[in-house]
Amino acid sequence: MLMPYFLLAEVGVSTAFGEGRMLRSLPQALLSYAIALPAAAATALFGPVRPLSVAAVRALCGVSGERLADGPARSWAARWRASAWWTLHLGVGALVSGLSLAIPPMAVLLLLMPFSRRLRESTAGSWSWLGDVAHAAPLLGAGTLIGLVLCAAWSGALLARCAPLLLGPTAADRLAAAEERAADLAVRNRLARELHDAVGHALSAVTLQASAARRVLDRDPDFVREALAAIEDTTRRTVGELDAVLGLLRDGDPARAESVPAPTLARDLAGLLARTRAGGTTVTAHQDPGPVGDWAHLPAITSREAYRIVQEGLSNALRHGAGPVVLSIVVRVRDAHRELEITMTNPPAALPSPHGEAQAEPRTGGGRGLRGSAERAALLGGLIEAGPYEGGWRLRAVLPLDGAAR
Known part of the structure; x- marks a missing residue:
């Protein structure tokens, strides 16, 4: 969901730095991510964003309907709260999504590295930081997978806790x-x-x-x-x-x-x-x-x-x-x-x-x-x-x- 904002920000960042292609470096990607969040917050001020967010929370976070507001935001206070939730949701979700795409392939390589000489030789340049502890690569791979699971669980718990505060009914809603x-x-x-x-x-x-x-x-x-x-x-x-x-x-x-x-x-x-x-x-x-x-x-x-x-x-x-x-x-x-x-x-x-x-x-x-x-x-x-x-x-x-x- 953050991707449209991110791609738009990446175009602006690439143009500003005179780069011929996008996603050239990690700092450039992080800068594009930082610019995408305010853009997402601005679009979340529109009324229909809150019903969409409430539907997602009820389906994914297990929050009861009584603790969430129904219908579009009726006041600016409700819109700002919905904007804060939208930004938090997309920001945390984008990080978890990125980690979910990057960590599993890396963890598989770490798990298989001690058992494949060819794999060690092909990744010697990229994985030189392992040094003499290559034999511990499976433990590192398993640790990264466990960390990814814990990160996703923590993110879900954080969103479930913040949802009633940011998407709950206001005085106007009541x-x-x-x-x-x-x-x-x-x-x-x-x-x-x-x-x-x-x-x-x-x-x-x-x-x-x-x-x-x-x-x-x-x-x-x-x-x-x-x-x-x-x-x-x-x-x-x-x-x-x-x-x-x-x-x-x-x-x-x-x-x-x-x-x-x-x-x-x-x-x-x-x-x-x-x-x-x-x-x-x-x-x-x-x-x-x-x-x-x-x-x-x-x-x-x-x-x-x-x-x-x-x-x-x-x-x-x-x-x-x-x-x-x-x-x-x-x-x-x-x-x-x-x-x-x-x-x-x-x-x-x-x-x-x-x-x-x-x-x-x-x-x-x-x-x-x-x-x-x-x-x-x-x-x-x-x-x-x-x-x-x-x-x-x-x-x-x-x-x-x-x-x-x-």
Whole structure:
């Protein structure tokens, strides 16, 4: 890998010294090597060098991926560290490569020299430094091979130790990784909310509608037909929403999710209330758009999230409540700011007491559904309140409209 830099430096050195050919002497080669290293360091400032180096370290040095940075360098500090690693890697690697090419042939000659007179005579001029210790040439040859192995092992250990220091994640890398994890978590939480609200409400509504239809199957066929039609409509809509979310999970293609429009107050609230009533639950709804004039003029994101909050409240009323549900959706102006207020109240389900009396079923502060609704409200700068209220259960959500419009 250092060879292109080395050859370029050798051309410059040969030209400067007026030599007719390259690699004329060892000092000239060492000078070319010294010039090649800064040239390699300069090219390592480019971003793609770090991913290439990280891939090489993971494959050759046995360094775990958690200790190394992913992706190109995002800051100059990371680039300078990557440049230092690149220079160290190429410099040490070039020395080991050169020794690996030069030492084995020399070691073979030393090992065979005591056993070949012709070899001793042919190398007498070049190996005159051996003198009278030619009989020890095999030991010298074996020593050079062992030294080469130790040098290569030491070089590998040095690079493995320096790699996490020079190629490890910087503060910018950790921040980028944290932002990526947060974005992934936000997407997963959004998909989880969509699945819970759509599928959970559909299952609750279908269960209640089927149960009500079974109870009056013989005496009220009109109600049964209405309940079955509501079940059919609920399942059809839910299958479409489920297919969109699963398509996004499988393919990561937002176009698949956008193929099924998200439900909104203006377009889908009436159908939601009708399907809930088809199960036999009385729902009294009070709607006052106020200064907005019409739900269609609400900000799109507020209309979508408000629909899901109403849907979750109705699901909780179907699963845990009993009796009529009172729903109020009002646009108010408070402190010169518009806000959408959603209030839903219903009596809790009653359980028989040991003495045969009805007792109110204790309810918890909510599970995943209420937590998801709170996240939806928080994204818009609003809030959710849920808990016992005047002997019943109340869900109250306040969503600012001015901030959502921006």
